[in-house]
Amino acid sequence: MRDIDLLPEQLCEWIARGAQGDEAACGALYHHFSPALLRMSLGLLNDLADAEEVVQDSFVYALRNLARFDARKSAFSTWLYTIALSRCRNKRRRKWLASFSLDLLDDVAQRSTQRGVEALLERRGVSRRIWEALQVLPPALQEAVVLRYLAGLRYREIGEAAGCNPKTAESRVRLGVAAMRRTLRQWGVADEMEWVELPAW
Amino acid sequence: MGRIAGMVNAHLGDLALGYIEGRLTPGEQQRVGAHLAACAGCRAEVTEMAETANALRAVPAALGILPWARDRVWRAVWERAQPRPFNRPAYPVWQVMCSLTLVLLFFVLTSLWPRATAGGLAVTIDGVAVPRVMAHTPMAFQAAHEAVPPTAMHTRSASTAAPVPIPTPLGSSEVQGWKPSTSGLGPGASDL
Numbered sequence: 001m002r003d004i005d006l007l008p009e010q011l012c013e014w015i016a017r018g019a020q021g022d023e024a025a026c027g028a029l030y031h032h033f034s035p036a037l038l039r040m041s042l043g044l045l046n047d048l049a050d051a052e053e054v055v056q057d058s059f060v061y062a063l064r065n066l067a068r069f070d071a072r073k074s075a076f077s078t079w080l081y082t083i084a085l086s087r088c089r090n091k092r093r094r095k096w097l098a099s100f101s102l103d104l105l106d107d108v109a110q111r112s113t114q115r116g117v118e119a120l121l122e123r124r125g126v127s128r129r130i131w132e133a134l135q136v137l138p139p140a141l142q143e144a145v146v147l148r149y150l151a152g153l154r155y156r157e158i159g160e161a162a163g164c165n166p167k168t169a170e171s172r173v174r175l176g177v178a179a180m181r182r183t184l185r186q187w188g189v190a191d192e193m194e195w196v197e198l199p200a201w
Numbered sequence: 202m203g204r205i206a207g208m209v210n211a212h213l214g215d216l217a218l219g220y221i222e223g224r225l226t227p228g229e230q231q232r233v234g235a236h237l238a239a240c241a242g243c244r245a246e247v248t249e250m251a252e253t254a255n256a257l258r259a260v261p262a263a264l265g266i267l268p269w270a271r272d273r274v275w276r277a278v279w280e281r282a283q284p285r286p287f288n289r290p291a292y293p294v295w296q297v298m299c300s301l302t303l304v305l306l307f308f309v310l311t312s313l314w315p316r317a318t319a320g321g322l323a324v325t326i327d328g329v330a331v332p333r334v335m336a337h338t339p340m341a342f343q344a345a346h347e348a349v350p351p352t353a354m355h356t357r358s359a360s361t362a363a364p365v366p367i368p369t370p371l372g373s374s375e376v377q378g379w380k381p382s383t384s385g386l387g388p389g390a391s392d393l
Contacts, residue, residue, distance in 0.1 A: 023279060030275050039264050056274050056281075063282035117264075124263030130256045149257035150264075167215070174218040178246070181253045 006032060011076060019067040026063050033077060034059065036151050037084050042117065043146035044088045045095075046135050054091060058084040074160055081151060081161040085143065092139070129189045133180040141179060144172035212236060212243050221251045 017025035034055055041051035061083055062069075069079055118128035137145065140162075147158045147169075158169040213233060219225045220233045237244045 026279065026282070027275060030278060031271070034271060034274075036261075039261055042264065043260075052274055056278050059278045060281045063278065121260065121263045124259075126256060126259050126263045130253070130260065134257070145257065149254070150261055152261065170215045170218060174215055174250075177218070177250050177253050177257070180257075181246075181249045184253065185249075 012071070015066060015069060015071075015076060018063065019069075026066075029063075029076075030059055033080055036077075037080060040081065040146055040151040041084060041088055043134060043150045044085075044142060045091060046117070046131075048117065050091055050095075054084055054087045057087050075157065078153070078157045078160050081147065081153065081157070085147075085161050089139075127189065129184060129187060130180070133183040133187075136183060137176055137179055141172050141176035144169055145176035145180070148173045212240060213247075217243070217247050217250060218254075221247065221254055 014025045014029050018029055037055050037058060038051050041054040042048060045051050045054065058080065062080055069076065073079075074082075118131055121131055122128050134142065134145065143162050144158055147153045147161060148155075153161065155166040155169045155173070158173070159166040162169060162172075164172070213220070213236065216225065216229060216233050220230065220237075225233065237247060
């Protein structure tokens with residue numbers, strides 16, 4: 001969800017009141033931005049429990065440092081995505097390290113979460129293969145695709161959140177989509193996908 | 202597929218994604234459209250990319266009803282975001298501790314240094330300073346002996362000194378019944 005869905009005056013008021021410790025304003029910020037943040041985290045981590053933890057940690061950090069947010073430097077949503085993206089990277093790194101230890105038991109729970117997400121997507125008419133193809137992308141391309149299509153950010157915002165320039169972000173999205181298409185073709189499911197007509201950006 | 206995949210990269214680059222997302226200017230849109238009409242490879246790839254991009258754009262709506270505990274997470278977020286119950290001390294504790302440790306370390310080192318340099322690191326063997334770590338090695342004795350001037354050779358231990366002539370008693374060769382030893386075992390050994 002982007003700032004544009006929210007009146008700028010309303011957002012500024014929430015931020016100002018939240019910086020003074022107003023629970024209602026902080027709650028409004030959380031309820032407005034957390035679903036998109038969860039989608040992004042889930043797309044990158046493919047684990048609902050991990051994604052919830054990232055959302056929680058990101059908001060704890062954001063609410064503690066709300067007074068330090070500078071609206072002249074970036075949009076509030078970009079600031080939030082930057083915080084969450086950093087935590088997703090840390091979480092993924094730790095998971096990668098833990099994959100060499102005794103975390104085999106967690107795999108069962110994780111697989112059930114993945115199946116849950118994929119089943120949910122299929123019930124809503126989205127091929128689970130799209131989700132699977134997203135998960136096998138290289139990290140930089142995956143981040144760009146997730147920020148673009150799951151979080152709905154502009155290329156300038158993706159560049160700010162991912163630490164690259166907008167042209168690089170656009171190229172990463174293009175390469176990511178092309179790589180997903182190649183993967184789907186290798187899996188033999190490219191021709192099964194239906195064209196989903198959606199409104200233009 | 203590899204040949205076709207490279208086609209958009211080479212011909213259209215990022216314009217392909219802009220075309221799919223409808224972000225191009227009318228002039229760019231027309232130019233890309235003309236290229237796609239003429240280039241079958243790019244047309245096929247752009248079509249496939251559009252299908253994938255559209256499928257991806259349908260994901261957020263599908264995930265919108267995720268069964269996650271948003272309210273429970275909010276309670277946890279709010280509790281964790283509150284200031285800590287104790288007040289932070291006016292001075293930074295860790296900086297003070299580090300400074301004290303550094304001062305203590307300085308005094309300990311300055312008190313040990315003169316002792317270490319005054320003789321703690323060396324021992325004297327036969328009047329020659331030898332590193333303490335070499336004190337019990339044959340090299341230490343060799344080093345000590347090589348350092349002593351030749352005039353002092355006779356004052357060293359018997360094991361390494363040159364043979365000193367044994368003074369014979371005056372007129373002993375004239376002692377009755379005594380013969381010089383030929384066996385090297387000492388005087389009179391051959392007579393035993």
